[in-house]
Amino acid sequence: MQQLLYFLKRFRYFLLFLLLEIVALILTVNQHSYHQSKVVNSANQITGGLFNKVNTINEFFLLKDENQTLADENIRLKNQLEQIKQFQNLPSDSVTNIASQAVAYFGAKIINNNFSKRNNVLTINAGSNNGIEQDMGVINSKGIIGVTQRTSGNFSTVLSILNSNSKINVRLKKSDTQGTLTWNGLDYNICQIEDIPRQALLEVGDTIITGGKSAIFPEGIPVGVVKDFQFEHNIYKEINITLFNDMSAIGHVQVIKNFRKKEQELLEQQANN
Amino acid sequence: MNSLYLKNGFRFVLLVIVQGLVFNHINLFNYINPFIYILFIFLFPVRKNIGPFLIISFLLGLSVDFFSDSGGIHAAASTFIAFARLPYLKFVLGKSDFDFLLFHLGGIPLSKAIVFLSGLTFVHHLIVFSLEYFSLSEFVVILSKTFYTSLFTIFLSILALLLFSKRK
Numbered sequence: 001m002q003q004l005l006y007f008l009k010r011f012r013y014f015l016l017f018l019l020l021e022i023v024a025l026i027l028t029v030n031q032h033s034y035h036q037s038k039v040v041n042s043a044n045q046i047t048g049g050l051f052n053k054v055n056t057i058n059e060f061f062l063l064k065d066e067n068q069t070l071a072d073e074n075i076r077l078k079n080q081l082e083q084i085k086q087f088q089n090l091p092s093d094s095v096t097n098i099a100s101q102a103v104a105y106f107g108a109k110i111i112n113n114n115f116s117k118r119n120n121v122l123t124i125n126a127g128s129n130n131g132i133e134q135d136m137g138v139i140n141s142k143g144i145i146g147v148t149q150r151t152s153g154n155f156s157t158v159l160s161i162l163n164s165n166s167k168i169n170v171r172l173k174k175s176d177t178q179g180t181l182t183w184n185g186l187d188y189n190i191c192q193i194e195d196i197p198r199q200a201l202l203e204v205g206d207t208i209i210t211g212g213k214s215a216i217f218p219e220g221i222p223v224g225v226v227k228d229f230q231f232e233h234n235i236y237k238e239i240n241i242t243l244f245n246d247m248s249a250i251g252h253v254q255v256i257k258n259f260r261k262k263e264q265e266l267l268e269q270q271a272n273n
Numbered sequence: 274m275n276s277l278y279l280k281n282g283f284r285f286v287l288l289v290i291v292q293g294l295v296f297n298h299i300n301l302f303n304y305i306n307p308f309i310y311i312l313f314i315f316l317f318p319v320r321k322n323i324g325p326f327l328i329i330s331f332l333l334g335l336s337v338d339f340f341s342d343s344g345g346i347h348a349a350a351s352t353f354i355a356f357a358r359l360p361y362l363k364f365v366l367g368k369s370d371f372d373f374l375l376f377h378l379g380g381i382p383l384s385k386a387i388v389f390l391s392g393l394t395f396v397h398h399l400i401v402f403s404l405e406y407f408s409l410s411e412f413v414v415i416l417s418k419t420f421y422t423s424l425f426t427i428f429l430s431i432l433a434l435l436l437f438s439k440r441k
Contacts, residue, residue, distance in 0.1 A: 020328070031344025031346075041339070047340050050293070186414075188303070
């Protein structure tokens, strides 16, 4: 007993050190496995609030670019609306009728952007009070950005597509060939596509869009264009995609709520059992 | 003694906020973000009882983790260099014993201070990037990121020390 006490006293700092390191490593491993409970994240009042404060200052300097992007998008949407009206002869208020919609968009703003790490996580200034839940798609007018992860009252974290845990179902625009969007951690403008079947016809310059197989992203959201690829031993290797989005400069985003997500997931679950 | 607590408490909060809001978003050459917050660990008073120091360093790292959404990466690295600080300092100075109460970083020769800073910074960054990538196959990326980010952190640390410490 006395020897044990002596041992503990002699190595108390080392034991404390080991304890702290183990706690830190558990937190790190938790972070690496995406669906486990995560303790340390920036969707809380303190860090979220600080990010928000700084962002209001930054916003002021970026107003001009932001306005331009929004104006461009407005024009594009108005054109689309006119085209739909021509075909369907809709009354003007039916477009805003959310109940019949399959998806709805919530506006939010990125208040903490990261793109230089291996596993990037963003923070947006909308949370459960604004209707944000886990596993909602985040996009902007140019393309996809990520998937919501943790939410607090007023903030949420977003698992960026620039993260080793991010795997998003995508497809070629010209054919129905499906693949998975991943990121190798090197260049924030370049993503990779895996699981492309060998019989698929792929060319440099092909447009990649979301596949619509998961309930997170609807089909047809732009992702990028094929930059280069290797075809060895009858297998596609290292298909690089240039993203439409400049991930270093993203501000206003839209979060997608899929009203039919629960229905789809329930059905898929039943089918699997 | 009271002013010592106040000074270090202030330094803790200031460095965490500056790290979280400014230095995490520098992105020099697209990916270099210095971890300037470890200055706190270099400047914390040297004592024989390192218990409180280890816990405070852990909390320092954890606070930065909250800002960077990185689990416990910075907590692990900070605790490690906090534990290694005293033995490494003894090794750099070539002394086995010195006056703990009177020691401060501004009081030792600049070249030795730089060796002290660089060693701990490099180890800290190596741990951070190894845990971030979490795979042996990306060893080259980890090393290059460690090297370039360390250079930037060391440069800023020395600059901060020269600017803010009273060197005679």
